[in-house]
Amino acid sequence: MSGAVIEVADLVVRYGTATALDRVALTVGAGEMVALIGPNGAGKTSLVNAVLGLLRPASGRVRLSGRAGLVPEGRQMFDDLTVEDNLALGAWRRRGRGARDTAPVYRALPRLAELRGRRAGTLSGGEQQMVAFGRALMAAPDVVVVDELSLGLAPLVTADLAGHLRALNAERGVAVLLIEQNARLALDLCGRGYVLEAGRIRAEGTAAELAAGPAVLDAYLGGR
Numbered sequence: 001m002s003g004a005v006i007e008v009a010d011l012v013v014r015y016g017t018a019t020a021l022d023r024v025a026l027t028v029g030a031g032e033m034v035a036l037i038g039p040n041g042a043g044k045t046s047l048v049n050a051v052l053g054l055l056r057p058a059s060g061r062v063r064l065s066g067r068a069g070l071v072p073e074g075r076q077m078f079d080d081l082t083v084e085d086n087l088a089l090g091a092w093r094r095r096g097r098g099a100r101d102t103a104p105v106y107r108a109l110p111r112l113a114e115l116r117g118r119r120a121g122t123l124s125g126g127e128q129q130m131v132a133f134g135r136a137l138m139a140a141p142d143v144v145v146v147d148e149l150s151l152g153l154a155p156l157v158t159a160d161l162a163g164h165l166r167a168l169n170a171e172r173g174v175a176v177l178l179i180e181q182n183a184r185l186a187l188d189l190c191g192r193g194y195v196l197e198a199g200r201i202r203a204e205g206t207a208a209e210l211a212a213g214p215a216v217l218d219a220y221l222g223g224r
């Protein structure tokens with residue numbers, strides 16, 4: 001598909017003899033917001049790592065067009081560094097003037113400007129997730145991959161971060177691949193999505209189709 005920022009086809013990932021991903025196919029179009037929903041151990045992080053080139057698949061194709069920014073599972077702050085320094089690390093792949101300029105990130109996420117001198121380890125979970133988000137923006141990404149936006153965060157904090165993600169997409173056209181265990185959140189935010197279970201895509205479709213379909217209803221929305 002042309003215009004895709006992420007294209008995955010026939011992807012197989014194995015750890016020893018265990019198959020973590022079995023012939024997975026997924027695309028994220030330019031400027032699109034796509035959800036990847038699945039329970040613990042479904043293979044979501046393996047998929048993210050394969051897309052970002054952090055692990056070598058057993059077979060299949062992965063194509064990433066343009067730059068990706070990652071909001072990793074568990075946020076992965078450098079606790080002893082300041083917010084400003086954590087952000088600067090997000091530009092490690094970029095070269096040239098302005099690559100380490102944090103001002104655009106503070107404009108997008110003004111709360112981070114207030115926190116810039118604080119050590120990351122002293123921040124709340126929601127604040128750390130915002131730093132992780134800002135660090136991903138420092139890559140000047142065409143697509144942001146968020147591995148578990150809501151994990152361990154209060155609903156209001158999650159809603160605030162979700163708003164920033166939506167604004168980033170709407171105002172700058174940055175594509176988003178949102179990995180989530182919270183199906184309702186993911187489908188509220190994204191136009192389209194995939195359900196991953198035990199290494200396989202069990203369902204895919206528009207948010208409305210998935211919300212009404214058995215894969216999501218059974219497993220996540222309590223048979224609404």
Ligand code: ATP
Nearest residue numbers: 015018020038039040041042043044045046047073
């Ligand atoms: P979680 O939400 O818990 O992070 P996930 O959906 O991201 O789960 P993965 O972390 O991709 O799932 O794991 C998929 C499967 O592969 C699981 O059964 C997991 O135990 C296994 N697995 C993941 N990493 C390794 C590894 N390095 N070595 C062996 N098995 C692994």
